[in-house]
Amino acid sequence: MATFLDFEKPIAELQSRIDELRRTAEGGAVDIDAEIAPLQAKAERLLQDTYAKLTPWQKTQVARHPERPHFKHYVAGLIEDFMPLGGDRAFADDNAIIGGLGRFRGRRVMVIGHEKGDDTASRLKHNFGMGKPEGYRKAIRLMRLADKFRLPVITLVDTSGAFPGVQAEERGQAEAIARSTEMCLNLGVPLVATILGEGGSGGAVALAAGNQVLMMEHAVYSVISPEGCASILWRTADKASDAAEAMKVTAQHLKELKVIDGIIPEPLGGAHRDPGLAVRTLGDAVEAALDGFDGLPPEALRQARRAKFLAMGRI
Structure with missing residues (x-):
């Protein structure tokens, strides 16, 4: 059964009534299609109306939905012959950041991204997508490769932020993130980055300083989580919705501010309602972006990337 968010309560109630009617009609003794059809149409309209006017905080909740497709789902749906490459050749392998070689629609590529996990065991294994220094150093190694x-790089970003633990700081978290960001900017091959769900702080930017930065329609991208911002400004996480509004975290706000280059539409009700369609739509957008960089020499790619980021924030 689908997991409904707090603001989807009216939709959940309607869907519950529809499911109850279907259970009543099991066995074929009663034909209730005439009753279900208008309820189903009403649920669709309600879903459409709700998602047409989501607030930034509601979009944050959608971006964090537990059933939203993650890195492994996009790789399984888009990358053929994926060969994961592990380790930073210095300390360890980080399961929060995964990368490897593969073929994307006939093109050899390097794919790197955050994996959050989709159940308790896998979330613990992947540290909820929060990369450690060795994860960012692995990303640097793979980008150098x-x-x-001469392989294009595709990054799939989905993290609340880099891991904030003491051990990560002791191993040079800030330096690793800075070096990874620098590597993105210095690449002589195209880098297309997509924010899948959450794009949190430097932990996201370290993989997202690309020639093209795309965002899923209901993804969020910010320097700090709304709860973190609210805790700093108002001393309470209860003001997270106000913080999300003020920080302009949504894809629509960031496209307007020219922080990102494009928005990838999601299925009605979010990517979690039709993961297969979400994966295909993202693939089409990334393919179009890569096609635009075909034949460009390394220096042109570097200069375009540099100009893109230097232009941000100018009036």
Whole structure:
């Protein structure tokens, strides 16, 4: 059964009535299609109306939905012959950041991204998508490899932020993130980054400083979580909805501010309601972006990337 968010309560109640009617009609003794059809149409309209006017905080909730497709789902649906490459050749392998070689619609690529996990065991294994220094150093190693062999880089970003633990700081978290961001900017091959769900702080930017930055329609991208911002400004996380509004975290706000280059439409009700369609739509957008960089020399790619980021915030 689908997991409904707090603001979807009216939709959940309607769907519950529809499911109850279907259970009543099991066995074929009663034909209730005439009763279900208008309820189903009403539920569709309600879903459409609700998602047409989501607030930034509601979009944040959708971006965090537990059933939303993650890195592994996009790789399974889009990348053929995926060969994961592990380790930073210095300390360890980080399961929060995964990367490897594969073929994307006939094109050899390097794919790197955050994996959050989709159940308790996998979330613990992948540390909820919060990368440690060795994860960002692994990303740097893989980007260097892609640069050497002239392979486009696709990054799939989905993290609330880099891991904030003491051990991560002791191993140079800030330096690793800065180096990863620098590597993105210095690549001589195209880098297309997509924010799948959450794009949190430097932990996201470290993989997202690309030639093209795309966002899923209901994804969010910000320097800090709304709860973190509210805790700093108002000393309470209860003001998270106000913080989300003020920070302009949505794809629509960021496209207007020219922080991102494009928005990838999601199925009605969010990517979690039709993961297969979400995966295909993202694939089409990434393919179109990569096609636009075909034939460009390394220096042109670097200069375009540099100009893109230097232009941000100018009036």
